Amino acid sequence: MSLDEETVVRIAADIGGTFTDAASIGPDGYLYIGKTLTTPGRETDGIIAAVGAAGVPPEAAKLFVHGTTMVINALLERRGVKTAMITTQGFADILSLGRGNRPEPYNPFYIRNAPLIPRDLRFEVVERMAANGAVVVPLERADLERVAEEIRAVGAEAVAIGFLNSYRNPGHERFAAEVLRELLPDAFVTTSSELASQWREYERFTTASANAYVGPLVRRYTERLVDALTVAGFEGDALFLDAGGGAVGRETIQSAPIRLIESGPVGGAIGAAHLAREIGLDKVVTLDIGGTTAKTCLIEDGMFETLDEFWVGGYTKGLPVQVPVLDIHEVGAGGGSIAGVAQDGRLTVGPRSAGAEPGPAAYGKGGQQPTVTDALVWCGLLHPKCFLAEIDISRDLAAGAIGRLASETGLDDTRMALGILEIASNSIAAAVRQQTLERGHDPERFSMVISGGAGPALACKIAEQVGLSRVVFPQSPGHFSAIGMLRANLRFSNRIVVSRTLDDMNAEDLARDAKALQDKIAASISDSTNLAGTQRVEHYATLRYLGQDHTLRVPFDLSDLSTALATLRETFIAAYTRRFAYSDANSPLEMVEMEVAVSRDLPSDIRFGAAADTDGEAGDVECLFSEADGFVATQTLLRSNMEPGQTVAGPALIYEPGTICVIPPGWEATKSETCLVAEVTR
């Protein structure tokens, strides 16, 4: 961080399911944070309140960055607008037909969630593209006029256009969109090919349907938000976090609103990427443990990966959306996860969660079944006196719940409490492992950046199970995502379908296509703010061995066109070998898509102030880490009292507002300027 530059006052707000967090950089360059309960239906009120709680006045700010669960919630709760679909004759049922799979293979009553657009709002037109992009049956304007009339009659507010083979030739979709926008000027119109560019009609059409379904909502929401900010005195630029990891302006997000889906965790990934660069870690796995789920993501050389598949409502019964989203693994285990005996006799923890109501047994709000939080309390790892001020923690109630399950399962209480933590950690460790080992990485070379309410208490235990030997506790882990949003850059990416083997293409053509797309993206993002720095361009290629289906996305260096394709081949083979422990040097490679990302830096400096003192207990407490050692004397200290460079050997509990960092035996923690780093000592 540089203190020479003039501070840019800025505000970030992260709307989550339970809380709305604000993080602001004041005129003094210091970080201020605020938190309020999320206000469903009136989200902007919550944002203004949280910003107020952080204390930096909106009129002083030049930049406002926003991440939200609004789009995913609208899709899950089916609160979108009445949406129509226009599709190729003979294929109006695609959204209902799906892919025929039953992800619960032994559930005889399995039913997938219903499509977003009902059958009577799907209209067919006569047109057909061949798989090679040739027009087989031309699309007539008269047909579109007829359909537009029907759509007007049913009163749909949004229209999704999805034609067969449009990934190869989007001409008909574009023409249809043009005509529809002309005939239905108030409707939100979207095409499948502008959002996703891969063969798979069901997934692409579903993506278009989701985009249209939330389009008018997002338009209204972003307008309302900007109005509310204006009323509060804000005169700067408002930006939105794209689920793929960049900040974009209102116009961009209004045309592709589906890209806001799940934008909350992106802040955490950006924050972790910055932290990793600051403290010189090139391989990081992030872990955010909330009340119900744990989310994990990989960061290498300061970059995170994206995927172009997201399941609205989960893989089992949900709907697929093909937009770039942060590559996150999520597992149903968190602080509120309930432990119990499944009907088939197994001891399970989660995915059922006690949530905020009734909450863990220790909260005294009527919860009877033990949760992960109760096990932490029982083990002394969440000390009643040092927990959140507004919640009264009862160790007796936690012990009661654990005791009941222990006698039911024939375990003793100690084994029960440790067992709950062990199983929860196991599930979470499996997700973390999936992010490292399964990509061919050696976990021992990774560090974990931990965040979320329950994260810092479990981090070292999970790290041990995965085989990681370093855990980084950032400042204010409960606000990690909002703080990360303060460091987002302007960034947007798009893709071009290539579908050719490396042997029969030339780098000059690719570079020309890339440049055209780059100019288009650059023009669209540069309007959103004048605070942005120099433009950077990244290229990626998705490749596979000819004949395979799954692709790998690798960086594509177009700086030297004479060697670009040869280098790309080497990059792919190295990445493939690392991931799958096998490769084929002789097979031709097919480039499926090329991706162009344009980004411009925004201000990212943050000064962390001294956190407010916590009502913590100094001296030793008794904590349980292992069955063999039983309760052991554990020192406690306040994070704000630690000096940079100070090292504490585990077992130790380090308190800060809302969080306890648990340093188990065999670990030691060192405080640095920006964070606390725990490492294995044995």
Next chain:
Amino acid sequence: MTATPDILELELFRHAVTSIVDELELNLTRTAYSPLIYEYKDYSVGFLDADFRLVAQSRGSLPLFIADMGISVADAVSVIGQDRLDPGDIFLTNYAPALGQHLNNVTVATPVFRGGETILGYLCIKAHWADVGGLTLGSVSWNARDIFQEGVQYRGLRVHRQGEPVPEVLATIQANTRMPKFVMGDLSAQLGACVLGLRRWDERVAERWSDAQTAALTQGQREAAAKAMERRIRERLTAERYHAECLLDDSGLAGTEPLKLQLSFTVKDGEVDVDLSGMPPQVQYPLNAGWPAAMCAVRVGFKNILLPEAPVNEGHFDAIRVDAPPGTVVSATGDAPMSFWNTTMPTLIELVFKAIGEQHPELVPAGHHASMNAIALAGKRADGSRWMFIDTVHGGYGASQEADGGGPHKTFAHGDTKDIPIELMEARFPLICDGYRLIPDSGGNGAHRGGDGTEKRFEVRADGVRAEMFVERTLDPPWGLNGGEQGRPGEIRVMFPGGNDWKAFTKAGQLDVPSGTRIVVRTSGGGGWGQY
């Protein structure tokens, strides 16, 4: 760890082993060449204990392959000799009598050793190979009249010895397939998964538990699984005798005698005895299945109704005995051809549902389409290489006490199995799709309606293409339950170029379909539940 593992230790062990098979599955699907593996998921990944009993199976494994690899792998090990297996050996098996399925289903397995001495179990990966020789491209044909026309059999053949590939064996396998690229690519994916699995076993299991502990844990899991199933049997199957029957269209050749399938079982003291002696004798046409396959289908049936949520463990089936006299259409012996062994499987699964539903209609859905609705089109490209498109078209599912029927899906024998997207089909093969839709009102009427069947229209755009196709259960379509009505049956119709009439087929082997031929597959709707 105590001598008898407690509930916590069992769960931690289950996590460890499951994480391995799930990771191998991911590796397999990402590296496979054949869409039958990466999209269709025609595979199974599992870990067997030293007695060849399944301990864990990967999430996406085909349901019809539930806990079915033990018999094949036990046979292969008996051929090799257990004491002659070394660490790092990897072997193949698709030996028909131990498999009971078409020969394309090749299991690749490797023993898991600890300290190089005793075998703790086997990591196994079964996958459908694109071609294993035989009469026709793809090895699966209605024209086959004995098993030898359906390809080559391997019985414990070692492709790796002590960690090293055996080149002459790999070359021999390559010489025995018409689709070497797919088969060698998929074999590599299976081998890669075995190698990775051994590494993961060392890291996640061997580091934590001794041999004796591992044995105690697998035993403990098995006992817990058996107990869970027994409890459900006592709770749900409260009658003593159950029986169901159903008619197949023919004996495997259009126009031959319909086959009557019958299944009975008795329930006593928390145990189920399934009797398949009422099944018709094996036939000369290739819809026979072997007893190991029938056993799996019956297991899938009971698992769906009694214990759907539990992770698969062979202990679940300790209390479900399946008895079939040798020589029936689902316990075929000798040279019986089995190309389309799967013809009877969805119906066999559902006979379990039907038998239960007649006495406890609230426990089961009405009938589903129960037909593979398979269409396989194959030909040669201009450069001489071969192509093959295989799909099984979705049909309607039965309604239940709670809801209208779902779908369309593939059958109960399938699970997380995806179809081939139309756009992918058109890009890769000389085929066009002229329309794909639900057939309105094809589901049976009832208090809850059955799910609708589908219609998919294909057009062939190359010469020299041949088709293998079939629909089943058109004589005895998906039944209604508790007063609900049956679904409308499916059909296949073909219009040859120049003709103007649609010719109906139920089964067709190696049918010439010249360029311009149009094929329509219609699938049946599901049965309704309760009186309308």
